[in-house]
Amino acid sequence: MTTATVYPSAPELGTDDYIAVGLATCFIKEEGEVHQVKVIEPIPSAALEAIVKGIPTSYEMAWGTTLGSVLDGESPKRMPEFPAEAQFSEEFGFRAIAAARTYKIRPEAQVHIPQGTVRNDFSYSLERKRVLNTERVIRTEDNVKQHEHTHKVL
Numbered sequence: 001m002t003t004a005t006v007y008p009s010a011p012e013l014g015t016d017d018y019i020a021v022g023l024a025t026c027f028i029k030e031e032g033e034v035h036q037v038k039v040i041e042p043i044p045s046a047a048l049e050a051i052v053k054g055i056p057t058s059y060e061m062a063w064g065t066t067l068g069s070v071l072d073g074e075s076p077k078r079m080p081e082f083p084a085e086a087q088f089s090e091e092f093g094f095r096a097i098a099a100a101r102t103y104k105i106r107p108e109a110q111v112h113i114p115q116g117t118v119r120n121d122f123s124y125s126l127e128r129k130r131v132l133n134t135e136r137v138i139r140t141e142d143n144v145k146q147h148e149h150t151h152k153v154l
Helices: 045-052 092-105 107-112
Strands: 018-030 033-043 059-066
Touching: 018 092, 018 107, 033 045, 033 092, 045 059, 045 092, 045 107, 092 107
Parallel strands: none
Antiparallel strands: 018 033, 018 059
16 A cells, blocks of 8 residues: 655655665776775566576665665665665666566566565676676777678669
C-alpha cells in the first residue's frame, strides 16, 4: 500500500515502494591513474534477475529496501547499513525512481532480496572494470568499410 505521493516526477510511487540498492566496486580514471571507488546505486529488476542467476557483477552486496529509506524527496539519503566510504551514483534519485517502477511492474523480482534483507552471494568479479568517467572518442578510422556492391542491385 502506497502512502502519500512525495515524488513529483513519479506520482504513482510512494515512500513504501520497493527498491533494490547495490554496493558496486567501480573505477575512476584520473591523470592516467585508475582509482577504486565504492558506489551505491539502484538496481533495476531485470539487472537483479540476471545477477542472481550468476553472471559476473561488480556488485558486492545489495539491500532490499523502500524508496523512503534511500530518498529524501528526490535527494539520496544514506542508510546506516551503507559503508561510510561509499558514494552515491550520479543521478541517484532519478535512477532510484526508474528502478522502483521496474519492481512495480515485476513484483515477483522482489523475492530475490526481500525488503529489509541484504544479499551478498553474487558472482562478484572485477575482471571487467567499470570505469565511470570514460569518454568515447569516435574517429573516422572507426567507420566500417562496406563492399562496393553492398547497395547495388546486381
